[in-house]
Amino acid sequence: MDANKSIGWILRIGAIISILLILFGMFLLFINNGGSNYTLTQITSHKSKLSTANISTTQIINGISSLDGISYIILGLIVLIATPVLRVLYSVYFFARENNKLYVFITAIVLLDLLIAIFVIPFIMKSL
Amino acid sequence: MLPILSLILIIIGGVIAGLIGSLTxxxxxxxxxxxLVLGLGVPIYYAAGASLIASIATSSGAASAxxxxxxxxxxxxxxxxxxxTLGAIAGVLIAAAIYRANAIAIIFILFGVILIFSIYPSMREILKIKNKFKxxxxxxxxxxxxLKGSYYDEKLKKRVRYYGIRWWYSEAIMVFAGVISGLLGVGSGALKVLSLDHMMRLPPKVSAATSDFMIGVTAATGTAIYWELGYMQPFIAGAAAxxxxxGSFLGSKFLNREGNGFIRKLFVVVILILGVQMILRGFGVI
Incomplete structure (x- = not known):
């Protein structure tokens, strides 16, 4: 398959899945009148104390099985952020198959930057 | 505010932003x-977090086409x-330092300046600055x-071949675009188009499409750090996405990017007004 088609496909599928998850999460929030131990009024307040920093991964995983709205919205956001990462990962593979060494190197650097931003820097900043 | 009203207002704000975004x-x-900040009173860090998410969504959605x-x-x-990506990492770190020092005014003023500057790609079309590409x-x-490629131009009904030049200069502007993206929580599309147009000398269509494509990765870099620092409110970010x-889907479907001269000019005025308001807010005037 050619690169344009596959990359276009990755981006589109990622966007669709994440939006469906977010919509489902919104629906659950309003049905359950809240989520993740916050009331709907607290969550929807524009100055809400609820943020991504005070919800743990375990909480999200448990929330998925208990149909918690916030957990589904967060899962949707994670899928959205993961989509460009997947797109870069695929490009590394694609250029490797084409035997284009320079572009394997370039895309690998972009991937490395992304992974550092996602996994290393937040960890360092937290420990400061 | 009623929860449902809050949801509807954020979604409407997103639709307007998406419509203007796809046209400009x-x-x-x-x-x-x-x-979000001026209209709904959302704190600027939550608005910036939501904007990064929205940037990724439009990049994935629109760029795929x-x-x-x-x-x-x-x-x-x-x-x-x-x-x-390197620039974005630096930009978010600067943003974090600014938020921690409570110097939010800097963010407002810089945001206004970037907003006013961002009408550049539209002005290029409105003033009919000729397709100087050759x-x-x-x-x-x-x-x-x-750095070469070709695409089929629907209007010219032929395949246009092109190649890019001055990679290092273009890359330097991209680092700056990344810093702005991380610092303000935007996609920095205007700066990317500027770099691709004037440094790389790509045909405008290729610049616009390639910039859209790049925005997702740039924004994803900043998002992770915003996430961990708690500058992301899932409800606001989700509704905005x-x-x-x-909005951008409707815009690309029903509004022709080539035509609609009047609507485009109207949007440029809206962007200018928002830019001035952000600067005034930064100086504490409003």
């Missing part, structure tokens, strides 16, 4: 932040993302980084 080629997020049509130059996009003499970087995606 800005992607929408740069308008979303001022709408250009990628499939092979207007996007994937090699040029990927090679310049080295700069935007084949420039290729340089060393054209060869090293394989739904709105912006809907």
């Amino acid at each position: 080629g800005l992607g929408g997020a740069v308008i979303l932040t001022p709408l 250009y990628v499939k049509d092979k207007i996007t130059n994937i090699k040029i996009g990927m090679s310049l993302e080295v700069g935007t 084949n420039f003499k290729s340089d060393k970087t054209t060869k090293i980084f394989q 739904i709105g912006v995606l809907t």
